[in-house]
Amino acid sequence: MAGQSEKKRLKKASTFIIYASAFFYLFLVYIIFLFYFRYNLITKYIFGLHCLLFFCYYYCIKSIHYGLTNGMNYTYYTDVLILSFCINIGLFFSFKFFYIYIIIPLYAAYQIISFIFKYFLSSPFGSAEPSKRMEKMEKKKNKVVYKTVY
Numbered sequence: 001m002a003g004q005s006e007k008k009r010l011k012k013a014s015t016f017i018i019y020a021s022a023f024f025y026l027f028l029v030y031i032i033f034l035f036y037f038r039y040n041l042i043t044k045y046i047f048g049l050h051c052l053l054f055f056c057y058y059y060c061i062k063s064i065h066y067g068l069t070n071g072m073n074y075t076y077y078t079d080v081l082i083l084s085f086c087i088n089i090g091l092f093f094s095f096k097f098f099y100i101y102i103i104i105p106l107y108a109a110y111q112i113i114s115f116i117f118k119y120f121l122s123s124p125f126g127s128a129e130p131s132k133r134m135e136k137m138e139k140k141k142n143k144v145v146y147k148t149v150y
Helices: 002-039 044-070 075-090 096-117 132-142
Strands: none
Touching: 002 044, 044 075, 044 132, 075 096
8 A cells, every 4th residue: 555645646736737727727818808808998007917917826836736746835825826816806896906915925024034033033042031831840840749548
């Protein structure tokens, strides 16, 4: 039974790329439709933003497929793909939905700042005063337990 998880992972990757390719090409048809039939409503700026969304789909799908194939973590790309899909649905109502993409750089900045504070700006010896949990554990160790003898 060796290699069963490898076979399952590769099967999952192959089925994912089939569905993702259909999704990708559907969005490609949507961009072509916008360009040819609704050209008077779409400015070059909005068309460029749609192309950015198209590139985001392409990059996320390829990264998820690579992660599935090699057994790597791909949850960040899945989140970006879902966010892009929600933005695409929101674009039917208003072009202001592109501003939701600000969430991605804000999240990246939060991760970078937390990494800097955790590894570079924290004390190498931990906190100067012991935590309350550690004090309770110490008291529990030093507590005398009396046994009753009958």
